[in-house]
Every structure is written in structure tokens, then in C-alpha cells.
Amino acid sequence: MIEARDLTKRYGDKLAVDHLSFTVEPGRVTGFLGPNGAGKSTTMRLILGLDRPLSGTATINGKRYADIAQPLRTVGALLEARAMHTGRSAYNHLLFLAQTQGLPRSRVDQVLGLVGLTEVARKRTGGFSLGMSQRVGIAVALLGDPQILILDEPVNGLDPEGILWIRNLMKQLASEGRTVFVSSHLMNEMAVTADHLIVIGRGKLLAETSTQDFIERSSEKYVLVRSPDAATLAGLVAAAGGKAEPENTAEGQAPALRVSNLDAPRIGQIAAADNIVLHELTPRLASLEEAYMELTADSLEYGLPAARPPAPGAQPASSEPAPATAQGRTE
């Protein structure tokens, strides 16, 4: 179990982590989400004792990281994948770490096999691709067979096959009762991997919830209705208990409405009853990515004005169809 209590870290005049408190429980994958610069990596470094907090505490199974004897046997961490001496082989990188913990050489061979790098283990890591370096980093994390794993953006640089592999690995480790804490800036990645989510922005906690709750709460349902007589329809919809908001429309298209609280068949009936022509009637589900963008919009560290998320539904084309979200729910 990982516990952060009132964790605060300042770099110069910038508050990187701002009174952050959360708990990471064993037996499940906990996703640590936030835009670039939100303070995810800093928080992980504070938990691992690499940086000192300005105030607050971070503990692992109730102990500060520095107080854990043979820490790699308790906590496995992947921070930057490229954090290796380019002239040293992957084997020797793992070996010197294993030696500090009194782990045998056979364990080094074992984890190298586990991440599929046995053949290149004796080659200097300078020639490794990002994906291969990432695998070395994962081997380092698994080296001491730790109960707790802290992984910073582990899918970075991996090919689709590698992404699937790391996803399954994390789920398996969690199913063995281990604590798996994994950061990402991609909501969709976390939706299919994490059981629990901790969302931060500008160093502050924005949400701490189960992934399923987050998806259900965020997946706003509405119906997009396009009609030349949208104004009249809006009145009828409102009279029937629905909520209609005008939508942005492209040049040359009939005006559109975003209708919530009424389903598509009912809207069709209302329109038919008054002989209103419909050009479009589409049930929509706001994507998880949109919900996440909305949640973090105010806390974007390096957001460009143009990169700010559009108002929900302004670009219905980017909305994911319902099945994609349902997949997130089942996994």
C-alpha cells in the first residue's frame, strides 16, 4: 500500500505538487492520470525518496522509502526508460542492481527472459530502441520480485504488441495481490488497464475514484438532432421534458440541437407529430477522453489556447461510439 499525505513539492517558485493526499491499495491496478506537467513524475519521485517533499509524507507499507531494507525487494520502479549508461550492457545494469540487494545472477537472467531481452542482454544499451530500453526498465522493476510496483508511463515507446504485453503484465501482477501504481497522460489507456484512478492537475488531486464510476459519471448521453426547423423543435423538446441546446453547425448544414433527457425514438415521435423534417438523429456518448480533458482543462500546464478541449459535443465526430466505452467498462 502506498500512502501520500499532504504531499507538497516546490521547484523554485513553481508548486509542482500541491497538498496531495491519496492511497494506492494492493490487489488492483491504480492509474495515475494527469496532463503533462501535472506532477505525476514528481509525486512518484517523492514516494521513492528521490526528491524531498517541502511538506507532507509518502509511505510504502507505512515506512518511508529510505527506511526500507533492500528496497528493490519491496518496491519496483520504472521512471525514465533511458536512465542507463549507454556503454553498459543490460545484463550488467541489472547485475549491479541485483548485487546491492543480494540477489543472485540467475535472477538477472530470469527477468531478462521475462521481458524478452535474453538475446541482446550482453549488448550495450546505447543501441537499444526506446521500446527495448522500456523493457530493461520493466526488468529492473521486476528484479526484486517486489510487492509494490511504481511505473511511470510504462507504455511509452512500446509497439502495440508491447503495450498489450505490459497491460496484461500489470493486471496479472495486481491479481497476485501486488500494488500496481501506473501513471499515464492517456485516459483511454488507463480505461482499459486501471481498476482505480487518481487524477491530478497542476499538482492537485482532481478525482480519486474507481475507473467504472469515472466512466459512468463521465459518459454523458445525448442525442444530436439536425433539422431546418430546429428552433420549433427545441421548444417542443423542452415541453416534453427534454433539454435542448444549440450545437455549432458547419456552413451549409441545417442547424443542430444537442438534446439530453430524451431518447432518440421519443425525439423522432415529437418531430413526426409536428411534421418537422429531421436531417439527422444520432444518439451520442461523450468519450472518456473528452470527460478527462474537461476535468483537467483548467489545470493544463502547457496547454495552448487552441489545444483546449472544445465544449462537450462541439465536435461530435470525435465522440466515441458507445461500444468503445462499454469495452472500457467490461475490462
Add this chain to the structure above:
Amino acid sequence: MTSASPPVQAARPGTSRTPAVSGAAGFGRLLLSEWTKIRSVRSTVWSLVLLVVVTFGFTGLFTWLTILQWDKSGAASRAQIRADPVSTILGSGLEFGQLTICVLGVLVITSEYSTGVIRASLLAVPRRTPMLAAKALVFAVLVLIVGWIVTFPSFFLGAAILHSHAPVSLSDPGVARAVIGAGLYLCVLGLFAMGLGGIIRHTAGAITGVIAFVLVLAPLTQLIPGKIGKYVHAYLPTEAGQLIGQAHQQANQVLSPWEGFGVFCLWTAVLLVIAGYLLKTRDA
């Protein structure tokens, strides 16, 4: 990716748990780990090979040139060489060879910062200072051994070349101590560079700093007039440290060979303590 992803079923580290080892062997394990680190990068091998080649080569070259110039050189300089031939021999080659140790000493620690390995190292040894202590000890022993491997042959080579004009033997008073001391000097110089590297943390900056101490400060302080200049110069780290490579203290010198070496050790200890303190307190 060169190989297919292994099946997830293979991901069962739980089945391979090794018995926990008691903390008693802790420091020994760190020494082993630091030895693996230092032997597994090529900069170590190249620096040490360069140390041997440069020192041995320049010792031969300079002593040979000394003999060639013998008749043209002044009586005073001839007398000085005759009075302390071992100092002439060791001073010639090591003056250049020592630069490789300056660079290696810095690299041993700054390369961890430049590559990011320091994070992995500190995650494994979160108390931090034992890691620095183990690194210093392993590096010191390595440089000491290689130092003697280079100073003894260099001495014998130089002595053979000088033999006709300034004979010297290992059994002469102070000579064995000077040759052994030259190895000790290299060892402490390595630690001095490592300490500065640990403080500065950047390779280029730290190498510049060490070179400034070794090559630049000494001539500068000689410009300070009077007794103050003489004392400041004498207590500079490498000026003091190099005295151990002399057979005996000369009349105009402030410090004896062992006193000089002690001053150098003190400088080095201070730098290492500062480096250890900063390692412990700074964010990695």
C-alpha cells in the same frame, strides 16, 4: 523489438523468491555492485590504459631528453637532479598521466548523473552515502593498484636511463617511499576528482574544476609575493600531494613529503564529506 513478447504466464516472479540476506553483508554487496559498475564501462579501461601508456612513455621520453641536454644544462639543475633523481623521474611522466585519473575520477560519479543511472543507484541504496563510500573505496583500490603498476616500471625505466649521470636505486633513502607514494598520490587524486565530481555533478564543469586545481592554481599562487604566496602554494592540494614523490624535503619547502600528503588527504576528505552531504540532501 527483436523477439516476440513472452507469454504473461512467464511473469511469475513470485515463484522465484530468494531468501532474504541479513544486513551484515550489506556493505560488501555495495562494494561488489560498485565494482560491477566500474568494470562494465569502457571509459574505465581506456582511462587506465592511457594512464599507463602516457606515464610510462613520458617518463622514458623526458628522462632521455634530460640526458641528451645534460651537458647544456646548468650546474644548478644538474645538482638538483643528482640530489633527488626519483623526483625527476616520477615528476616527468605523472605530470601528464595524472590527468587521466582526474578525468576518470570525475566520470565515475558524473556519468551516473548524465545518464540517469544515479536514480537507479539511489533507489537500490536509498540511504545514499553508503553507495558513495563503496564507490570511493572500490575506485581508490583500483587506482592504487594500477598506480603502482605504472609507477614502479616508470621508476625502473627512468632510473635505467638516468643511471650514467644521476644513479638512483630503490634502496636509497626515501626512494621506495616516493615510488609507493606516487601510487598513493594517484589514488587520492582520483578521490579528489570524484569528490569534486560529486559536488558539481556535471562532467565538463567538474573536469574543468579539477584541472584548475591541478594545473592552473599552482602557477597563479606563485605570483603572490612573499611568505603568504609560498605558504598558499605549498598547501594547494596537488602541490602538497606531489611532495610524497620526492626522496626528501628540500630546504626551501614548507612541508615534508608525508605532511604534504596529509594536506592532500585532508583536502580530499573535505571534498568527499561535502559530496556526501550534498548527495544526502539534494534531490537526485
